[in-house]
Amino acid sequence: MVDAELPRFADADSLITAVVQDAQTGDVLMVAHMNRAAWQATLDTGYAVFYSRSRGRLWKKGEQSGHVQRVREIRIDCDGDAVLLQVDQTGAACHEGYASCFYRRFEGGDWITVGSPLVDPRSVYKSG
C-alpha cells in the first residue's frame, strides 16, 4: 500500500507539481501537474499521466503524439507536494517539437532558442 500521506493532496481536486527529467541525460523536460487520480494512474501504468488544467481531465503524456514517458524512478520533495519523474522519453517532450519544453535560454535580456525541433509538431498533433 502506498504511503497515504505522500504525495500530499489536500483533497481530490488539489494538485502537486511534477517535474520530468530525462533518466539518461539529466535534462529537465517539462513541468506538469497531477491530482490524486493522475498520480495513481502513473503508478498503475508505469507511464507519466498528468492532470490537464486547461482541459480539466487526466492526460497521459503522449496519448496523441505517441511521445510517451516510461517512468524509471520517482522522487518526492521534502514538502511532499512536488514529485520528480525520471523517465525514458519517446520522441519529443515538448508539443512544439523540441526535446525539452525548456528550449529557450535567457541571454542578454532576451530569450534565445537553443537547438532545433526534433519533430514537426504539425505532423504529430492534428488540429480541430
Next chain:
Amino acid sequence: MVDAELPRFADADSLITAVVQDAQTGDVLMVAHMNRAAWQATLDTGYAVFYSRSRGRLWKKGEQSGHVQRVREIRIDCDGDAVLLQVDQTGAACHEGYASCFYRRFEGGDWITVGSPLVDPRSVYKSG
C-alpha cells in the same frame, strides 16, 4: 529590456513555477515559486530569489542558512509559466540538510531516503 511577455505573470500576485537544477551535476535540487518581484530580484542580483507562499514575502534562497544559489543559466518553458534555474549551490538546497529536496525515492510502495544530510539543519536554522 526584458521581454515583457515572458515569464507570463497574469498579474502582480500570480506565480510561476521555478525548478532549480545543479549546474554541475544536473541534479534537480528543489521546486519553488516566483512572483514578478522575485523574478526581477533574481535577474538583478544573480542569486535565486523566490516568493514564499507560506510567509507571504520574497525569500532569497539561503538568506538564513547561507546556502545561496548563484544563477548560471535560466530557461523558460513553452508555456512561459515555468522557469528552470541552473545554479551553483552553496551548501545544501534542502532545509532538511540534504543536498536536494528530492531525497526520497519511491520503491516497493514506500518512500526510501537516498543519501545522508550534508549538514545538520539544527546548526543552520534557528527556531523562533
